[in-house]
Amino acid sequence: MKASNFAYVRARSIGDAVAAFRGCAGEARYLAGGQSLLAAMNLRLLASDLLIDISRIDALRGIERRGDEVRIGALTRHAEVQTSPLVAEHVPLLTAAAPWVAHPAIRNRGTFGGSIAFADPASEFPAVALALNARIELDNGEQRRLVAAEQFFQDLYETAAEPGEIVSAVYCxxxxxxxxxxxxxxxxxxxxxxxxxxAIAATFDGDAIARMRIALFSVGATPFLARGAAAALCGTTLRDADIARAQAALADELSPSEDAHVSAETRLHLASVLLRRQLGKLREQRP
Incomplete structure (x- = not known):
């Protein structure tokens, strides 16, 4: 299949892109790497009257440390996240997740900000952002605001971004x-x-868990924060009995989606199995 007809414009700046978006009488969308958007348009799952190409805006590029956060520009390629020494040192959960994103050809073109903005509930990076409770920077050409990942992902392909706002960076x-x-x-x-x-992020005080965030993906309309499972583990040392309690808590709080290939019951079972495996790996890690 092919996408329906659309107009195209290349933006030179964030302000230029937002102006084009606001000037469109129909449906406008921003285009970065295009690895998700164009595929969805070709399948007629999405339609657009105007594509605004933001891929040449230098202000949306770069990885840098700013205080106690790492700022990753929206146009940073998946492959750049995967190979960045700065990310590996300071945001190792992103480094662990990056190789699982599709295939090398897609990682060489797809953008980190595009993945966050598209908010595919089966994608890796939105779940990592939720596990880290990263902050998403939104820019409307006049001012910027930061939204915590917990508030950013709202429904299937729906985010807290206002019409015209661009995901310009993510702070981890x-x-x-x-x-x-x-x-x-x-x-x-x-x-x-x-x-x-x-995706799991935990803070240990000695051998005991002080804080933990467990984000699951491909289980519903958005990445899912398993608060009950995490709460069951706080203060524990991840003994087998502790992990079993977390699995029981997950079963109580998670009602996963189903599709033609996987039933909700199977998905819940696999989520529980994966949680047990990952908590076992977390227990084996040593400072």
Whole structure:
């Protein structure tokens, strides 16, 4: 299939892009790497009257540390996230997740900000942003605002971005000495969309968990923060009994989606299995 007819404009700045968006009488969308958007348009899952190409805006590029956060520009390629020494040192959960994003050809073109803005519930980076409670920077050409990941992902492909706002960067907290992370997903083949996946960020006080965030993806309309499972683990040392309680809490709070290939019951079972595996790996990590 092919996309329906649309107009195209290349923006020279964020202000230029926002002006084009506001001047469109129909449906306008921003185009960065295009690895998700164009595929959806070709399948007629999405339609647009105007594509605004923001891929040449230099202000949307770059990875840098700013205080206790790492700022990742929206146009940073997946492959750049995967190979960045700064990300590996300070945001290791992103480094762990990046190789699972599709295939090398897509990682070389797809953008980090595009993945966050598109908000595909089966994608890796939105779940990592939720696990880290990263802050998403939105720019309307006149001012910027920051939205916590918990408030950003609102429904299927729906975010807290106002019409015309551009995801310009993502701020990820710098990992501390007591922080441990783990990431994994289950898929039919490497590079396929995950049946279920999990991203975990935990802060340890000695051998005990002080804080934990467990984000699951490909389980519903948005990445899912498993608050009950995380609460069941705080203060524990991840003994087998502790992990079993977290699995029971997950079963109580998660009602996963189903599709033609995977039932809700199977997805819940796999989520529980994956949680147990990842918590076991987290327990084995040592400072």
């Amino acid at each position: 907290p710098v990992a501390g000495a007591g922080d441990r992370f783990t990431f994994d997903e289950l898929a039919r083949r490497r590079g396929d969309y995950a049946i279920v996946g999990t």
